[in-house]
Amino acid sequence: MKKIEIEICMGTACFVMGSAxxxxxxxxxxxxxxxxxxxxxxxxxxxxxxxxxxxxxxxNINGEIITGADETKILLHLVGLIKEGNDAEPE
Amino acid sequence: MLNLNNHYTYLKKELLWRFINFLYRDGKRSAxxxxxxxxxxxxxxxxxxxxxxxxxxxxxxxxAQMGYRFTDDFDESYTLQEYYDRTDKTKAADLPVLTVIKxxxxxxxxxxxxxxxxxxxxxxxxxxxLCPRDAMTMKSGRAxxxxxxxxxxxxxxxxxxxxxxxxxxxxxxxxxxVGAIEQNDGSSIAIxxxxxxxxxxxxxxxxxxxxxxxxHILPLVKSLKEKDDxxxxxxxxxxxxxxxxxxQIKSALSDLGFTxxxxxxxxxxxxxxxESDELLxxxxxxxxxxxxxxCPAYMETIEKHIPELKPFVSHTDSPMVTxxxxxxxxxxxxxxxxxxxxxxxxxxxxxxxxxxxxxxFEELGxxxxxxxxxxxxxxxxxxxxxxxxxxxxxxxxxxxxxVEHYSSEPIRSVSIDGITGKSMNLLRSFLxxxxxxxxxxxxxxxxxxxxxxxxxx
Numbered sequence: 192m193k194k195i196e197i198e199i200c201m202g203t204a205c206f207v208m209g210s211a212x213x214x215x216x217x218x219x220x221x222x223x224x225x226x227x228x229x230x231x232x233x234x235x236x237x238x239x240x241x242x243x244x245x246x247x248x249x250x251n252i253n254g255e256i257i258t259g260a261d262e263t264k265i266l267l268h269l270v271g272l273i274k275e276g277n278d279a280e281p282e
Numbered sequence: 283m284l285n286l287n288n289h290y291t292y293l294k295k296e297l298l299w300r301f302i303n304f305l306y307r308d309g310k311r312s313a314x315x316x317x318x319x320x321x322x323x324x325x326x327x328x329x330x331x332x333x334x335x336x337x338x339x340x341x342x343x344x345x346a347q348m349g350y351r352f353t354d355d356f357d358e359s360y361t362l363q364e365y366y367d368r369t370d371k372t373k374a375a376d377l378p379v380l381t382v383i384k385x386x387x388x389x390x391x392x393x394x395x396x397x398x399x400x401x402x403x404x405x406x407x408x409x410x411x412l413c414p415r416d417a418m419t420m421k422s423g424r425a426x427x428x429x430x431x432x433x434x435x436x437x438x439x440x441x442x443x444x445x446x447x448x449x450x451x452x453x454x455x456x457x458x459x460v461g462a463i464e465q466n467d468g469s470s471i472a473i474x475x476x477x478x479x480x481x482x483x484x485x486x487x488x489x490x491x492x493x494x495x496x497x498h499i500l501p502l503v504k505s506l507k508e509k510d511d512x513x514x515x516x517x518x519x520x521x522x523x524x525x526x527x528x529x530q531i532k533s534a535l536s537d538l539g540f541t542x543x544x545x546x547x548x549x550x551x552x553x554x555x556x557e558s559d560e561l562l563x564x565x566x567x568x569x570x571x572x573x574x575x576x577c578p579a580y581m582e583t584i585e586k587h588i589p590e591l592k593p594f595v596s597h598t599d600s601p602m603v604t605x606x607x608x609x610x611x612x613x614x615x616x617x618x619x620x621x622x623x624x625x626x627x628x629x630x631x632x633x634x635x636x637x638x639x640x641x642x643f644e645e646l647g648x649x650x651x652x653x654x655x656x657x658x659x660x661x662x663x664x665x666x667x668x669x670x671x672x673x674x675x676x677x678x679x680x681x682x683x684x685v686e687h688y689s690s691e692p693i694r695s696v697s698i699d700g701i702t703g704k705s706m707n708l709l710r711s712f713l714x715x716x717x718x719x720x721x722x723x724x725x726x727x728x729x730x731x732x733x734x735x736x737x738x739x
Binding site for chain 1: 285286291292295296522524525536642647648650652654655656657658738739
């Protein structure tokens with residue numbers, strides 16, 4: 192199965208608003224999910240310039256942008272993706 | 283203490299960012315009145331009773347950023363702009379460092395044990411038989427604690443097989459090592475200035491964010507805008523607090539408008555060397571031990587709570603003051619700004635002629651965000667000198683290690699990792715029975731400065 196890619200923005204604004212701690216997301220998810228996801232850091236994605244629609248920290252999961260990201264938001268998103276993956280996989 | 287990334291810390295940093303944006307934008311001064319409305323929209327779910335209270339609390343937080351102190355007779359009837367106009371923008375806030383936003387304080391009731399509805403009023407009643415003060419009575423089939431008799435020992439809680447007894451603490455009181463939190467007539471807490479050591483633990487533990495630090499950001503931004511000759515003294519704990527390498531961080535900070543960046547790891551090495559000489563000298567004079575002096579919250583603890591220990595504290599200045607001295611002796615018109623994770627440094631700076639402003643890492647981060655400075659965009663340069671020993675000052679045990687590094691004789695050290703009621707008793711006991719080492723390193727924050735109250739990660 193293709194891994195779920197979590198790309199966490201490490202630009203100044205995202206870092207200051209909490210993205211550094213999100214890099215350790217693997218510590219707070221179920222162990223069996225860990226080998227299904229890949230966490231990487233990225234340079235500033237320039238989305239944080241306008242706080243109105245996109246608050247930092249910004250996280251990109253399989254191409255979908257999550258703004259104002261925190262552990263809960265990422266976890267909720269992962270639950271959906273992993274369930275989807277499991278359903279798609281033939282028994 | 284609360285986790286580092288919660289709704290309150292996010293709000294605090296967002297507020298700083300908006301405030302600094304306002305300070306840099308030379309537009310209408312009335313724009314400051316809009317900040318609470320920009321942050322809390324009517325459609326948003328309020329965190330308190332209503333959005334109007336949420337906004338009012340933002341106003342008070344902004345006032346603390348301007349350096350205001352909320353005394354009993356504080357007049358809250360002006361608008362933000364009126365306060366802003368009245369503020370002396372050239373002066374850094376004085377002492378005390380901390381102030382309480384009374385309306386934000388949830389007026390937690392006294393720490394107590396409480397029997398919940400999970401109680402089954404069982405036959406064995408271990409809570410009743412174990413209570414040393416006979417405070418447990420039964421009323422309509424459920425245990426009830428007589429709070430006049432209860433001494434908060436917690437035996438009932440641990441004995442209940444149903445987990446029916448809970449403990450509700452007053453979070454700020456719980457973490458304050460010196461008993462400086464006073465319950466104020468049931469309406470809000472107050473901080474006793476005679477007792478407070480400005481460690482900042484309460485600010486990080488209050489779930490309502492009611493205890494705030496009075497900032498120096500206003501005079502600092504003014505100086506930055508006017509391009510004053512200013513040196514930023516960067517605490518060793520900066521490592522890992524911002525993205526990029528040290529050289530990238532330094533270039534980025536220069537672009538904020540500081541004329542020079544001085545790494546305090548450098549003066550920390552001077553301090554460690556001087557403390558190692560001092561220790562050997564004291565030992566030859568017959569002293570049994572010496573404690574470090576770089577932690578300002580510890581120095582406050584000595585001053586206010588354990589003055590008997592004063593003769594054993596090192597006379598060497600902290601890395602901040604040593605660094606400030608070097609800069610000011612070169613040119614006394616230069617301004618010096620300390621940036622670190624610490625609140626108590628404001629007390630030390632207030633009492634020193636060598637430091638003008640103190641800002642914390644949250645404020646530094648917000649400044650970079652506001653100026654849209656991207657640290658990763660700067661080229662990385664190799665460091666000219668090795669400051670590994672000095673950088674150790676940020677971590678518990680690191681100061682002792684640095685002193686050992688420079689000592690010509692072997693040193694045995696004891697590390698006090700975090701000031702708590704317990705460790706204060708241990709410190710007092712050293713007067714009667716010398717510690718098992720020559721050097722006692724004391725850090726008020728558990729883990730050292732890098733775990734200080736104003737850190738970013």
